[in-house]
Amino acid sequence: MHAPFAPFALVAATYFAPSALAVPPTEHGSGVAPKPPAPIAVDAGCKIKPVDGLEKSTVAAYPLIDDPVAFCIDEQGVFYFAESDRQERGIEDNRSSAFWLLDDIASESVEDRLKMYEKWASKREGGMAYYSKYDDRIARLADKDGDGNPESRTLYAGPFNEPLDGSGAGILALDGEIFYTNIPNLWRLHDKDGDGIAEFKMKDSTGYGVRVALRGHDMHGLVVGYDGKIYWSIGDRGYHVTTSDGALLHDPRSGAVFRMNPDGSELELFYTGLRNPQELAFDNYGNLFTGDNNSDGGDKARFVYCMEGGETGWSMDYQTLEGANQRGPWNQEGIWHLRPDLAPHKATEFSPLQPAWTLPPLDHVASGPSGLVFYPGLGLPDRYKDHFFLCDFLGGDSYSRVLALGLEPVGAGFKVVDEHPFVDNVLPTDVDFGYDGKMYISDWGGGWESGMKGELYAVWDAARIKDPRIGEVTRLFKEGFAQRDSDELAALLSHADRRVRMRAQFALAARGSATTELLGDIAQSATERTARIHAIWALGQQASAKLRDSNPSDRQRIEGDFDPAWFALPILDDRDDEMRAQAARMLGEARCGLAAEKLGELCADESARVRAFAALALGKLGAREQQPSIISMLAVNADSDPFLRHAGVQALAWIGDRAKIGELGGEPVASLRMAAVLTMRKLRDPRIATFLNDPERKIRLEAARAINDIPMNALRPQLAASLARFVSSGETVVAPDAAPLGHKFTREVWNLGRTGTLADFNDAAIMAKPPSETFELTIGEGKRNIGNSYISRMRGVVEAPETGDYLFSIGSDDDSVLSVGTSEDPATLIEVAKVEGYSEPGIFDSQPGQTSKPIHLEKGQKYAILALHAEGGGGDHLGIAWKLPSGVSEQPIGMKPVDRSEFPHMRRAIEACLAEGNTATATLLCDFTLSPANPTPMRLEALDALAAWTKPTVRNRVNGAYRVIDVSTRDADSFKSVLSRKLAPLAESADPVVRNAVSEAAAKIGISLDPAASLRAVNDAKLPAAERVSSLRALASDKGDRIEQALRAALESNSPELRAEARTMLVRRNDARALPSLADASMHGDIFERQRAVHDLATMGDEAEAALALLAAELERGTLDPALSLDVFDAGKDRRAGSVRTSIDNWRAPLASDALARYDALAVAGGDPTRGRDIVLYHQSAVCVKCHAVTGTGGNAAPALDGVATRGDTRYLLHSLINPNEKIAVGFANAGTSAMPSMQTILTDAEIRDVVAYLSTLK
Structure with a gap:
């Protein structure tokens, strides 16, 4: 079509x-x-x-x-x-x-x-x-x-x-x-x-x-x-x-x-x-x-x-x-x-x-x-x-x-x-x-x-359909238009059916000079607007055809020759603004140079549409002398109408007067400099790099975008150097602003001695007990990493500083739910947002459900607020944020807002530093990361770029474009020397997220920033498990005895994640302790450790046969914990002949012809809901949210996944993935079939297990 x-x-x-x-x-x-x-x-x-x-x-x-x-x-x-x-x-x-x-x-x-x-x-x-x-x-x-x-x-x-x-x-x-x-x-x-x-x-x-x-x-x-x-x-x-x-x-x-x-x-x-x-x-x-x-x-x-x-x-x-x-x-x-x-x-x-x-x-x-x-x-x-x-x-x-x-x-x-x-x-x-x-x-x-x-x-x-004009349409098209006389065709230019009008237009245009005056009369004086428009278009067709025939290599009109477009010149003064717009467009397409002066005047027309077409026409004419008119139009527009700005920029680009564009770049008016940088982008003009230092943020950003995104690689050194704008020395972290008088938060913590769940808030026995700890807060965030196995409640009131629509968000590790009241009365609280699994500290937009829909608040009024939070193990945090009607974000509420306006520039400059790959840009990235005033997400981005220095991805980190970075000439020793010297202070940063990231980066690069600090972190049971794990990894390259101390401490720690990481490191180091430690963990640890141990045993070869054989035999007998079934199956399915392979083959033989039974045995338990959530939201092949919505985000072609766990047990959820037609949700039946494909051909067994685990949390 x-x-x-x-x-x-x-x-x-x-x-x-x-x-x-x-x-x-x-x-x-x-x-x-x-x-x-x-x-x-x-x-x-x-x-x-x-x-x-x-x-x-x-x-x-x-x-x-x-x-x-x-x-x-x-x-x-x-x-x-x-x-x-x-x-x-x-x-x-x-x-x-x-x-x-x-x-x-x-x-x-x-x-x-x-x-x-x-x-x-x-x-x-x-x-x-x-x-x-x-x-x-x-x-x-x-x-x-x-x-x-x-x-x-x-x-x-x-x-x-x-x-x-x-x-x-x-x-x-x-x-x-x-x-x-x-x-x-x-x-x-x-x-x-x-x-x-x-x-x-x-x-x-x-x-x-x-x-x-x-x-x-x-x-x-x-x-x-x-x-x-x-x-x-x-x-x-x-x-x-x-x-x-x-x-x-x-x-x-x-x-x-x-x-x-x-x-x-x-x-x-x-x-x-x-x-x-x-x-x-x-x-x-x-x-x-x-x-x-x-x-x-x-x-x-x-x-x-x-x-x-x-x-x-x-x-x-x-x-x-x-x-x-x-x-x-x-x-x-x-x-x-x-x-x-x-x-x-x-x-x-x-x-x-x-x-x-x-x-x-x-x-x-x-x-x-x-x-x-x-x-x-x-x-x-x-x-x-x-x-x-x-x-x-x-x-x-x-x-x-x-x-x-x-x-x-x-x-x-x-x-x-x-x-x-x-x-x-x-x-x-x-x-x-x-x-x-x-x-x-x-x-x-x-x-x-x-x-x-x-x-x-x-x-x-x-x-x-009985309208006789429809019958006329049918007849006209069956009979054709070419044979009709010009007067009849002219009358058809006013027909009610546009297809008839256009066929008549084309037929008249095809007759060339024989119909030019007729078309000119209609265009200038017909009473029907539609007839005038089609006549203008027909004249444009004739003018363009004449232009092609006379001089196809020269797109400008030869003014001494009669031009059908001339009939449109008087229409530039027409009282009807649509007629002026149509005439302007046609005259530009016909390259009618006689129209240039009047088109310049129309750049100040009262109609924005006329101004846009006039500017575009001047661009097609290459009318250099009319550039001041275009520039004046851009100045008056002041970036307010994006279509009008585009018309002006496109016109200047078509004209291509580089000297004039250069002058425009020196204008004091920001909108004109913006026009200059946008025009240079279209022309790939290297002078665009000068705008990286423009006083206006938006203009600097457009220059950075052009250099990275197009790309303009010759200008990459300047883009990398522009990161220096964001480097500070000796600055301290900005303290939070004082909270408005009306804000009040109280956080209460109940230590449970087991993994907390949100359902615990419905347990009357727990809630009857006094909190283990209580904190009075001035901002909407509590202290991070206060322990494990607890639930906490943050409640209070907020006072609206502005009238308008607010967006509330919540961030936590682990689960949380946020409610906001319609008044100060807690009885009016309504659930508006939640976190499933966890979000990173300070990140309030990584999950679809973290942010509420717009909530209207009145300035000076107070509103009840409540956050419920459950914690298991590892890192923990809880925070509440909002976005004000003015667009300002407070993350958390009461904290000075994080300015994200420079993120796009920072991200591109960081990528340029990585691509340039010399010690100067490495030093610049380090200095950027060391500047505490820079936002944490961008400091993490810089650390990640440093970690990738010797093995960068083939894809641009900003836009994903395929761009191979040649690292063959990079001096790895000098690079490691710079990082060891520059990044050591971050090993004990006040920001735990930065500490963790720098440890991970050091481990990937193969340097030890501060071995003593890393060892202290491994031994500190109060730190989040992720930070202790990254510190252990950072010690992997240590040549002293600290790595041995760290491994012993990790193996004896109370952290399953840390113990598992230590065992993996033992395997990599060919340590004799690896096999007995893994064999024991595979039988007696918690599920996470057992799964990880089975995975590590599978990498060890024949020496692990006996340990795996015990597990495989349990799988064959049906006595193995279902949460381990898939891990043991994967560990043994491809091994050489032996007891493990025999048990696996015996187990799977009866299931070969029954896909659902096979998945029932492998995927109903043991999945990771956090990984499952990522699959549902982001998997490129499954594309779940194309059709399903989760907490308001996603499509409407299938049932929302909210509450899906209440519709059936885990087998119901599993079967809906393997056989979508087994049971179709009410309201979505479609001739007895579902449009959803089976996930067994799209997701791996492990991914299906993780999705089932995630769906089980949606209650």
């Missing part, structure tokens, strides 16, 4: 010059589909649910259509379907092929992707033949008996099943030809003899789909634009395309929009930085929009205005970034966030870190945007005038739909209005309007993969 107003006449015969990529005509099969169609009961059991008042019917179903991805309708009412049988059967996905991820993100061309397939061919059944077993194709469906429904199917073209092919996801019918996007090619096909089979097959361009990325992120969105050009899109699989004139379009990591003339010439990039713009659609004014998918990382799907030259900011490299840098800048810098001026119903504040080089989304719409179409004007109720219809594909009928939405102008952009479900209970891949007044919707049939299924539905208004 997509042809919302297809097909159209050719604008000019000159458009159809032969392509250099033409291949010989090809015949495809017999033209008969391999599956004979069955009779269709058109109205029987039609499942879809349109809005009230509309009729519905089933038009076609499998086998008449089979796995429909997209469709179009030609002027005779014939349907063409792009079908795909290759989903996960030749068209793969990095989530299910994680083994090649690094190869994929390293790919720069489709040839690289083919080499990757060949490298990993052994992973596929049948090797490379696997990729061609199934096919994509184009099916043609025609109504031959005249009943209004197609019943005849022919195979129009196919198979498309080369290894690099697929998915075939876009299709457009245009005056007898079919355009078809099937990675890596844009195809042109033609049925020359009318038998329903394409004999002619030609590549218009090739090189799309550099990477695999995610399935469905294909090439699609074919649509004819207001200018007669063909537009289409590609997802973030990228492109490496050489155009017919030799230009290279290259970006292997982003989705984009392209356009070309119908003959394939003038291929160009129009918009970029998209994730998966499945479909494109123009409104009545020539503005282009798309729906773009979310990344399942807490972000939202978006409705995007594709303004020429713009960027959305997505990179495929972000997709697999998790943890503290989840999705990289996309999440960390709020690229996908909304603006309150564009979406006031959803956004209350501007994202402080949203990059200026990106264009923001208009709104968060849908969850799985797919097909998109604009209402042509006839057939539906008046409410839908100027509305779009967007498919929301979520894997199952009951939660998927077609949405309707409108737009209203806001400045130079738009806001979404009237968004609502239009058709429910449908799994839509595409939507389009027929020429018969009906809306048609293709349905995938269920799930996410191919499977011989599919339907086509129709929706219509029974009263309005």
Whole structure:
């Protein structure tokens, strides 16, 4: 798809010059589909649910259509379907092929992707033949008996099943030809003899789909634009395309929009930085929009205005970034966030870190945007005038739909209005309007993969379909437009159906000078606004065609020659601002230099839309003399309207006057310097490095972004040096501000002598006892690491310093829950946030449920607050934070806010220091880490970079891009010397998180910062287990006797984690104590120690056979603790013949044919809920939160996981992962099947066990 107003006449015969990529005509099969169609009961059991008042019917179903991805309708009412049988059967996905991820993100061309397939061919059944077993194709469906429904199917073209092919996801019918996007090619096909089979097959361009990325992120969105050009899109699989004139379009990591003339010439990039713009659609004014998918990382799907030259900011490299840098800048810098001026119903504040080089989304719409179409004007109720219809594909009928939405102008952009479900209970891949007044919707049939299924539905208004104008539309398209006289065509420019208007426009434009004056009269003086707009567009087509014919190498107009665009010059003074905007855009595209002076004046027009189009037009004209007008526009805008700023910046970049841009960089007005840095980014101008020292933070940050992200490697030393801005000497940690008078916190602790749980607060016996300790606090955080095996309660009141919406957060180790009252009365407390497992100290946003929804508070009013906390062993802490309506964050409440505004700059400068890799940048990183005023998360980032110094990852630490750092010339001894000297003070830092991190870094590097301090930490039972473990590791390289002292202390300690780490170190040191210690721990320790001991025994070889044999025998007899079953099984399943292997084989033999019984035996106990939580939230193949929500974060295509542990026991939870169809939640039944795949093919046994453990905590 997509042809919302297809097909159209050719604008000019000159458009159809032969392509250099033409291949010989090809015949495809017999033209008969391999599956004979069955009779269709058109109205029987039609499942879809349109809005009230509309009729519905089933038009076609499998086998008449089979796995429909997209469709179009030609002027005779014939349907063409792009079908795909290759989903996960030749068209793969990095989530299910994680083994090649690094190869994929390293790919720069489709040839690289083919080499990757060949490298990993052994992973596929049948090797490379696997990729061609199934096919994509184009099916043609025609109504031959005249009943209004197609019943005849022919195979129009196919198979498309080369290894690099697929998915075939876009299709457009245009005056007898079919355009078809099937990675890596844009195809042109033609049925020359009318038998329903394409004999002619030609590549218009090739090189799309550099990477695999995610399935469905294909090439699609074919649509004819207001200018007669063909537009289409590609997802973030990228492109490496050489155009017919030799230009290279290259970006292997982003989705984009392209356009070309119908003959394939003038291929160009129009918009970029998209994730998966499945479909494109123009409104009545020539503005282009798309729906773009979310990344399942807490972000939202978006409705995007594709303004020429713009960027959305997505990179495929972000997709697999998790943890503290989840999705990289996309999440960390709020690229996908909304603006309150564009979406006031959803956004209350501007994202402080949203990059200026990106264009923001208009709104968060849908969850799985797919097909998109604009209402042509006839057939539906008046409410839908100027509305779009967007498919929301979520894997199952009951939660998927077609949405309707409108737009209203806001400045130079738009806001979404009237968004609502239009058709429910449908799994839509595409939507389009027929020429018969009906809306048609293709349905995938269920799930996410191919499977011989599919339907086509129709929706219509029974009263309005009788409108005689609809019958006229049908007749006009069947008869065609080329033969009509010009007066009739001129009258059709005012038709109610936009498709008719555009066909008339194209036909008039194709007649050249014979219709220029007629079009000029209509453009200047017609009473109908729509007629004037189409006349302007037609004049633009004529002017562009004339420009190509006269001097294709010179894009400027030869002023002595008559120019059709001149008719638009007077319209620049029109009273209607839309007419001024349309004229400005057309004159720029036509390169009409005579318009430059007036366009300069329009840069100060009262309409922001006019100003934007005037600036862009001046850029296309290369009008250097009008740069002051553009700059003045930018100054007045003062960065307030991002679309207007983009227009000005893009204009300056097109003009390319580097001297003027340099002058702009010296302006005292910050918004003008911002324009300079953004323009330099577009031009890759090395002078951008000077802005690293700009007095404005946002400008410095844009320079840092450009240097790291593009990248501009020659400027990397300057970026690294900019870290010095954040280095201080002798500063002390900033003391917390005094709490407002109304804040009051009391923390009470009950020591239990066992692992505490939140359920203990419901135990009347425990709560009847007085607290073991009580602390009065001035901030919302208690002392850290006060002990083990307790529960604590922090309660009190907070006073709101501002009126507005607050976001409350909680952080703890282990579990906690936060409640906030609607008044000072504790009886009004309501649970708002929680921590499951643990969060790192001072980190309040690592889990979806840590932060509340907005809570409205009134300035000066007091509100009750309560935090309940449970602690087992290891580190412990409890803190409460909030974000004020002003955007200020207090972490914890009452503490001076942490300024995160420099994090993006710091992160990039740290990466630059690592990449430069010399002693100076190592010293700079150390100094940064030693500066206590720097935020803890960034100090940890610097320490992590130092730890990776000799073995850095091949991925950029900021954005995940594949960038190999050459370490062959690095002086390891000098580096270790610098760190040993510089970082020693951190071994006894007041911040336990920093202490732990520096110990871990020292251990990885192989240095001992302060052996005495490390030994003291190992012996200090009051310290968190993690810190004691990292200190033990730090001593591994110690050459003295401290390591032996530390090992003895660790083995005798009360910490299971420390004892287990000591045993692992004994194994690595080939210490004779290892085997007996591990054998004993495997039988008598707690579960954590026993599991760890079994794992270590499995690495030791034959000497551990006897110890493992005892455990394997227990497994065979059925007496082994179920929490150890998987560990023992994994330890013995691949060992050589012996008693261990015999017991394992005997145990598993009866379970070989019963997957559920096998998992029941291995995965119901012993999992780690913390690891399980990470899998549910972040696993790239399982993508649980794509469909399931957890504490408000995630999708809505499946039941929320909150409370899932109350729905059944652990076996119920396990079976739901292995066999999702065993029991489907109420409200999510979909023809008896679930769209969720079985996790046994996606997760390892250990991962499934961990997920079960996590799900068991969701009560």
